Amino acid sequence: xxxxxxxxxxxxxxxxxxxxxxxNVWDSxxxxxxxxNQNHLYVLGSWAAAxxxxxxxxxTNTTGSTxxxxxxxxxxxxxxxxxxxxxxxxxKMQLKQKITPADLxxxxxxxxxxxxxxxxxxxxxxxTGLYMKEKGLRLQNDRNIxxxxxxxxxxSFLLVLDLVQYFAxxxxxxxxxxxxxxxxxxVGANGLGLTYRL
Numbered sequence: 001x002x003x004x005x006x007x008x009x010x011x012x013x014x015x016x017x018x019x020x021x022x023x024n025v026w027d028s029x030x031x032x033x034x035x036x037n038q039n040h041l042y043v044l045g046s047w048a049a050a051x052x053x054x055x056x057x058x059x060t061n062t063t064g065s066t067x068x069x070x071x072x073x074x075x076x077x078x079x080x081x082x083x084x085x086x087x088x089x090x091x092k093m094q095l096k097q098k099i100t101p102a103d104l105x106x107x108x109x110x111x112x113x114x115x116x117x118x119x120x121x122x123x124x125x126x127x128t129g130l131y132m133k134e135k136g137l138r139l140q141n142d143r144n145i146x147x148x149x150x151x152x153x154x155x156s157f158l159l160v161l162d163l164v165q166y167f168a169x170x171x172x173x174x175x176x177x178x179x180x181x182x183x184x185x186x187v188g189a190n191g192l193g194l195t196y197r198l
Contacts, residue, residue, distance in 0.1 A: 052078060108172075112166065112170065115162050
């Protein structure tokens with residue numbers, strides 16, 4: 001009995017650095033995931049702020065469809081700025097939390113699906129903008145032309161931004177999935193256990 005207790009304690013002491021190293025790997029992968037999101041939100045927030053300032057100024061100095069384009073840019077990016085601000089706040093909260101490998105895998109799958117959904121919405125914005133512009137040209141309606149042009153510009157920017165973020169997440173996701181493949185649940189003589197393949 002005493003021998004097995006000593007063996008168990010020695011085993012735990014020897015495994016300590018290994019377990020810590022594995023936790024560091026998962027923490028590093030999670031931090032990378034959050035950094036990708038943070039960079040995306042900073043770019044979105046900067047784009048939004050620039051469009052609000054430029055759109056507000058230019059809407060008062062231009063006429064016709066150009067005036068409506070700048071108006072819509074300012075309106076649209078007010079929402080984008082709010083999304084970026086709330087997202088950055090939420091990320092700061094997530095940075096303080098520990099995450100398990102299972103949670104990280106789930107978060108990774110969710111963000112990839114969400115970015116693909118967003119890319120589909122971005123394409124819908126572009127198509128709606130093209131439709132509004134065409135209708136505006138046909139009916140000689142400056143508002144539709146300007147709003148349509150704005151939707152094409154904003155949708156195109158968001159599509160590029162979402163795809164860049166998607167591919168960055170996919171690269172990080174590959175590292176997460178490769179790390180997860182090394183973890184295996186199994187049943188042994190002492191019960192259920194988790195093993196890590198080197």
